[in-house]
Amino acid sequence: MTRLAALLGLALLGLFPWLPLGPARLYILHVAVLILIWGFVGTAWALMGRFGLVSLGHGAFLGLGAYTTTLLWNFWGLSPWIGTPVAVAGAVLLALVFGYPCFRFRVVGHYFALVTLALGEVIRLLIIAERDWTGGSLGLTLKDAGTFNLAAIQFADKRIFYFVALAVWLVGLAVWWRVDRSMTRSALEAIGEDETAAASVGIPVTRFKLRITVVSAALTAVGGVLYAQYMTYLNQGTLAGIGVSLQIVFAVVLGGMYTLLGPTVGTAITIALAEYLRVVFGVKLLGMADTIYGLALILIIIFLPAGLYGGLAALAQRRPRPARALAG
Amino acid sequence: MDPILVAEAAVNGILLGGVLALLALGLNLIFGVVDIVWINYVELVMLGMYAVYWLVTAYGWPLPLAALASVALVAVLGALVHLLIIAPILSSPPVNQLLATGGLLFFLQSFATFLWATDHRSLRLALPILDVFGMFLSFARLLAFAVSLLAMLGLYLFLTRTYIGTAIRAVSQDREAMALMGADTRRVYLVTSGIGGAMAGLAGALLIIQYSVHPYFGAAFGPLTFMICVLGGLGNMVGAVVASLLISEVISVGGIITSTEMAYVVAFVIFIVAMFVRPEGILGRRE
Numbered sequence: 001m002t003r004l005a006a007l008l009g010l011a012l013l014g015l016f017p018w019l020p021l022g023p024a025r026l027y028i029l030h031v032a033v034l035i036l037i038w039g040f041v042g043t044a045w046a047l048m049g050r051f052g053l054v055s056l057g058h059g060a061f062l063g064l065g066a067y068t069t070t071l072l073w074n075f076w077g078l079s080p081w082i083g084t085p086v087a088v089a090g091a092v093l094l095a096l097v098f099g100y101p102c103f104r105f106r107v108v109g110h111y112f113a114l115v116t117l118a119l120g121e122v123i124r125l126l127i128i129a130e131r132d133w134t135g136g137s138l139g140l141t142l143k144d145a146g147t148f149n150l151a152a153i154q155f156a157d158k159r160i161f162y163f164v165a166l167a168v169w170l171v172g173l174a175v176w177w178r179v180d181r182s183m184t185r186s187a188l189e190a191i192g193e194d195e196t197a198a199a200s201v202g203i204p205v206t207r208f209k210l211r212i213t214v215v216s217a218a219l220t221a222v223g224g225v226l227y228a229q230y231m232t233y234l235n236q237g238t239l240a241g242i243g244v245s246l247q248i249v250f251a252v253v254l255g256g257m258y259t260l261l262g263p264t265v266g267t268a269i270t271i272a273l274a275e276y277l278r279v280v281f282g283v284k285l286l287g288m289a290d291t292i293y294g295l296a297l298i299l300i301i302i303f304l305p306a307g308l309y310g311g312l313a314a315l316a317q318r319r320p321r322p323a324r325a326l327a328g
Numbered sequence: 329m330d331p332i333l334v335a336e337a338a339v340n341g342i343l344l345g346g347v348l349a350l351l352a353l354g355l356n357l358i359f360g361v362v363d364i365v366w367i368n369y370v371e372l373v374m375l376g377m378y379a380v381y382w383l384v385t386a387y388g389w390p391l392p393l394a395a396l397a398s399v400a401l402v403a404v405l406g407a408l409v410h411l412l413i414i415a416p417i418l419s420s421p422p423v424n425q426l427l428a429t430g431g432l433l434f435f436l437q438s439f440a441t442f443l444w445a446t447d448h449r450s451l452r453l454a455l456p457i458l459d460v461f462g463m464f465l466s467f468a469r470l471l472a473f474a475v476s477l478l479a480m481l482g483l484y485l486f487l488t489r490t491y492i493g494t495a496i497r498a499v500s501q502d503r504e505a506m507a508l509m510g511a512d513t514r515r516v517y518l519v520t521s522g523i524g525g526a527m528a529g530l531a532g533a534l535l536i537i538q539y540s541v542h543p544y545f546g547a548a549f550g551p552l553t554f555m556i557c558v559l560g561g562l563g564n565m566v567g568a569v570v571a572s573l574l575i576s577e578v579i580s581v582g583g584i585i586t587s588t589e590m591a592y593v594v595a596f597v598i599f600i601v602a603m604f605v606r607p608e609g610i611l612g613r614r615e
Binding site: 246302 | 438
């Protein structure tokens with residue numbers, strides 16, 4: 001049943017670019033690509049977030065990934081195919097250097113959130129400070145390589161990017177799925193509940209936390225690369241720092257971080273809402289779109305604390321299911 | 329590098345530290361008592377700045393009166409933030425609480441943009457610049473520093489000498505026990521949020537005489553304030569002051585030696601490392 005639904009969903013996603021979407025076809029496709037990229041980043045964030053590792057600094061990994069590949073391409077002509085592993089290695093290194101002392105010295109809860117927030121700001125400020133390379137607050141444009149260039153991963157056709165993003169997103173879901181089915185999940189859940197108790201039964205707390213952080217950071221960096229390749233314009237405000245980090249967390253919490261599709265559903269809702277408000281208000285009433293957006297976020301968090309999708313999923317599970325009820 | 333410039337930056341650092349300490353104390357109080365980090369705290373300061381700006385320029389109020397109005401207004405806003413947003417989610421997971429105040433941050437920034445556009449607005453006061461041993465010091469900054477010190481003294485007396493102040497300190501030490509003792513924690517939370525707001529309002533009044541205000545004013549000062557608040561240690565007023573001075577010195581002196589951004593980077597790195605080594609704050613006691 002679920003398998004059938006999944007296959008149908010996949011088929012729909014695969015055929016999506018050819019559906020009759022009307023005159024706004026390109027725009028809808030663009031929004032779909034954005035949802036897939038940010039849904040992937042949200043899924044990567046949720047890998048950590050669901051275990052109580054609330055990072056407000058994922059913008060650091062996003063920005064690191066995006067700027068690494070773009071700078072390598074712009075200045076040395078190195079293909080993103082080489083740049084991406086470099087970017088991922090950088091993100092892994094950053095996650096290790098930052099995460100090890102963090103977990104070793106047991107920085108948890110609010111403190112973890114604030115320390116990661118500082119990390120995100122550090123990367124954002126470094127991007128601004130190195131303005132000779134990165135363009136500072138003006139941003140950076142990816143050097144153009146034509147309308148179809150496989151080596152540079154630049155395609156004018158949005159459909160190609162749609163499938164690239166779809167593939168990357170599916171990989172993200174697969175990683176989430178594997179973690180969900182693994183011993184790592186049980187260990188990390190135990191750690192999230194009570195770190196001291198988990199350590200006392202022999203769970204290597206630091207190693208498990210570090211492992212999931214590295215995976216999450218690596219995937220987030222890939223998300224950053226993908227975003228840079230697709231948009232071909234980078235800005236420290238949209239790729240690093242507190243703003244984007246909060247947006248990622250918002251989307252995930254909105255969708256619910258304990259389910260496979262929660263982060264993606266949350267991302268789809270926030271992006272759709274933001275785009276809708278942008279279209280409605282356009283350039284008049286500057287700030288009105290974001291005002292309503294912020295208000296909506298507050299209301300959702302107050303009234304739907306489990307997230308939209310998570311809340312619905314919990315409702316669905318509450319229905320009597322004899323076979324499952326016994327299993328617990 | 330001209331030593332007089334460095335000295336000037338060092339003095340300016342101390343002066344900025346006073347206002348930052350005020351903010352760190354307000355945030356610290358809320359964090360310590362209600363156990364929630366108001367990510368939107370500096371957005372309240374921004375509203376206080378706008379309040380003074382409009383009262384002075386559009387309605388012709390004298391500056392001190394406008395400053396008092398800002399304190400009162402933002403105190404009410406602080407209490408409202410607690411009543412409308414924090415109170416309903418007191419028992420939610422910490423990430424939800426953090427995000428609710430984050431949503432408020434977006435809301436306040438955008439609403440300010442909607443109301444007043446993104447123009448940088450300054451009072452353009454003609455306050456004198458003092459020449460002290462060859463250093464040029466702005467009178468506005470000295471004034472802000474002195475008022476901050478007075479306000480901190482006032483907060484200290486309030487917390488130690490009044491009944492509700494003692495209750496606030498007691499709740500910050502043990503929430504459950506105080507509730508069991510029959511203390512009205514709801515009232516304590518509300519008063520604390522109001523005082524936190526008042527501090528933000530005062531800081532706004534002190535900042536508008538030095539800086540111009542715009543809807544994204546909080547973006548620069550916000551992360552800095554959380555950092556100082558945590559760096560000083562929860563419930564530790566002396567720690568908050570020491571941390572503000574340390575960070576404002578790094579920013580002020582580092583800013584003229586390298587660049588503003590690099591100085592901020594150094595400040596953030598100091599914070600991160602300090603959290604690893606002394607998570608209870610630089611002057612905190614281990615639990």
